[in-house]
Amino acid sequence: MADPISNITIVGGGTAGWMTAMLMNAMFRGEGGKSRMGITLIESPNVPTVGVGEATVPGMPRVLKTCGVSEREFFKACNASFKLGVMFQKWNVDRNGDFIDYVNPFGRPGYVAGVDLAYYYLREGAGGLEFAQTYAPALDLIRAGKGPRPLGQPEFSGEAGYAYHLDAGRFAGLMRDISKDRGVVHILDDVVDVTRDGETGNIASLVLQERGEHPVELVIDCTGFRGLLINKVLEEPFIPYSKYLANDRALAVQIPHEGEVKVDCATRSTALGAGWSWRVPLFNRVGTGYVFSSSHRTDEEAMTEFLGHLGPEGEGLEPRVIPMRVGRSRNLWVKNCVAIGLSGGFIEPLESTAIHMIDTSIRWLFTYFPDTDFAPVLRDSYNRLTGNLYDEVRDFICLHYALGNRTDSQYWIDARTELEVPDSLARNLELWQHVLPGAYDIEFQTLFPFTVYQAVMLGKRVYETGYGKERIGQNFVTRGEYWRTHLGRMRASIEGMVANAADHTTLLRDL
Ligand code: FAD
Structure with a gap:
């Protein structure tokens, strides 16, 4: 032994x-x-x-719990804020060429009368609501500037799924x-x-x-x-x-809040000419940057574009350059x-x-x-899982580019036409032209289940702008009355949550 x-x-x-x-x-x-x-x-x-x-994902509260760290200690030490989802801005355009914004919330669409909720949304529509609003409170809370729970609730509780900014x-x-x-x-x-x-x-x-x-x-x-x-x-x-992902550099900078501000409770990702800009709001400042492709922008060009994107709040800032492997x-x-x-x-x-x-x-x-x-078997098991995890995340990130439809810069054209799509995703992209992402389509799903693929694809409205069959999932029977009942209950529940939840900034001050 x-x-x-x-x-x-x-x-x-x-x-x-x-x-x-x-x-x-x-x-x-x-x-x-x-x-x-x-x-x-x-x-x-x-x-x-x-x-x-x-910016983190909803596994973070578990890290604190495992180590016996209270949210109060963590928020104070890290100037943290709550994160209820990622807001994607300008990643796709609709049939008129106008930008589409959507949220990727934490939370999963379930089923309506045994049929994937996503099919109902696609077939029946939801009167102008985003897909995410038919199953998760994130977008409504973000728009109202509310946190995930009312004041005075126990730590680590929340009716909305949440992560942190730190x-x-x-x-x-x-x-x-x-x-x-x-x-x-x-x-x-x-x-x-x-x-x-x-x-x-x-x-x-x-x-x-x-x-x-x-x-x-x-x-x-x-x-x-x-x-x-x-x-x-x-x-x-x-x-x-x-060969799958073009971005290899980033600019990063911090912007302190001036005076009293309402702290946003979402990470924002805005597509720019050769990549995208993140915006992470903390209690005392914002962290922001531009992830871009050096084949499409020099550092100087990216800097000019990024500062232009920031507008007046970018004046006098000197973002640093981070090469990414x-x-x-x-x-x-x-x-x-x-x-x-x-x-x-x-x-x-x-x-x-x-x-x-x-x-x-x-x-x-x-x-x-x-x-x-x-023992080699332990090492091999670990390597199989961690290798799969990296590939799982890679595929999900590639999805955002493969189904982008902007044509206003060479970068976005190349993202669709020049970059390779990993085989594991390519197979599914072909499949999902006929059916929505389903429970058994993705071989390794530890972080991004099929429902998150649905959220991104319906958020981008790809089925309305030329991807896939017009009458997708036509074998499923959706019934209008079931859908209206679901929507009525869900919206009432979300509106109740929004009314009860504490103002995000007030919640942070309380912590
Ligand atoms: P580092 O922070 O680089 O630390 C390396 C350490 O190694 C340092 O302490 C250094 O001193 C030490 N070291 C190096 N050489 C030696 C030596 N010879 N001897 C002794 N010590 C040595 N992750 C997220 O989860 N969310 C995000 O929103 C996010 N945004 C990101 C944005 C950008 C632009 C980038 C580049 C990354 C982002 N990440 C994000 C990733 C995240 O920053 C990293 O995963 C995280 O910071 C961990 O970094 P690290 O500890 O591996 O490396």
Whole structure:
């Protein structure tokens, strides 16, 4: 029997490094609240973190709960706000050439009399309501500036599904303080080299600039885009997604609120000439940026376009440029090293998935945690899941481009005609010209089930603007009276929720 691993060494002190430290510490907590696992985090004092990554998905409350962090503590420390969905602006045009805006909410359309709600919406219409408004309160709450619950309700409750916006630097600081308080050892030093075990090829020790050799059992590479251990030392190939996704650079800047403002409770994504601009509202500022394709814009051109998009609030700002390595390592666990965060891979942040992928990877690593013999079956299982997760997110992001219909710039034309569509998505795009996305169409659905595909496709109104068959799903019998009853009940329930929910900014002040 191999000995159990008793020490984890994490290299990197960004969101990925500190989340790994905090969650692993919590998950290995035994009796008396003490962690059974020794955890050390080594962070370079010279290499800054990427400093962006501020919108999340609804898995985030679970992270706080696992680690025993209250919402009050989190909101205060991270200037956080609630996020009820993503508002997509100008991604598609209708038959008249006017821009279509839509929301991707948290929440799933169910069934009406046993038939997918989406078929009812498509066939019967909803009197000008967006698809999302027929099953989720997000858009109505966002328009009313309301949060997910009334004042005075318990933490982590909400009638509307929600996630958070957070200050990335402060979030890493909060996780660092919690981890260190609970026994995680923090070393500020640069990893400059490694030694390898002659027999297994495992990383035996890290060589630190100041402290010299630091022996390791299991090492987690959280070194960001450089992939120091997984790609540089262990030479695991990186699989670029550039043939599927054109965007490879970003501009990023922060805009402090001036005076009293009402804090928005949605992430906004606005399509621009060669990519899209994000807008993440925090309690004290907005984080915004432009994700773009360097084949279509130089940095200077993108800067001019982005500042023009911001208008007066952009005056005097100097956004920084962030090159993005888009794709993933072929395997994310190699020998005794697991890459988590940007070192493992990255897909543009259109659906705010990276922090969720960090959280999920940590939980899967815990599930398949090895002993010192590193049984290959554990590693293979982990690699299968994490590889599939990256591909799942890639496919969903590709959907947004494949079904875009703008023709007003070369970028949007190329997004449809020059970029490849991954086989897994191409098969479904052919299928969904005949039927709406269904429960068994997508092989790997951990984060983006078929219902979210429905939300995006009906949000973009692709079936009204030339994609697919006119009378799609004609075999299903939809009955007008069932639909009217559903809509009546749903709208009454949503209107009640909106009336009861607290003003978002007031809720944040209360927290
Ligand atoms: P980093 O933050 O780059 O940290 C790397 C760490 O490694 C640093 O501490 C550094 O000091 C250390 N290091 C490097 N070399 C060494 C060395 N030799 N020795 C010791 N230490 C070393 N995610 C979301 O979930 N939502 C979003 O809305 C979102 N938006 C994004 C927007 C953009 C433009 C980009 C680029 C990313 C976005 N992300 C988003 C992703 C998110 O920012 C990252 O997933 C997250 O910040 C994790 O980064 P990281 O910790 O892997 O890397």
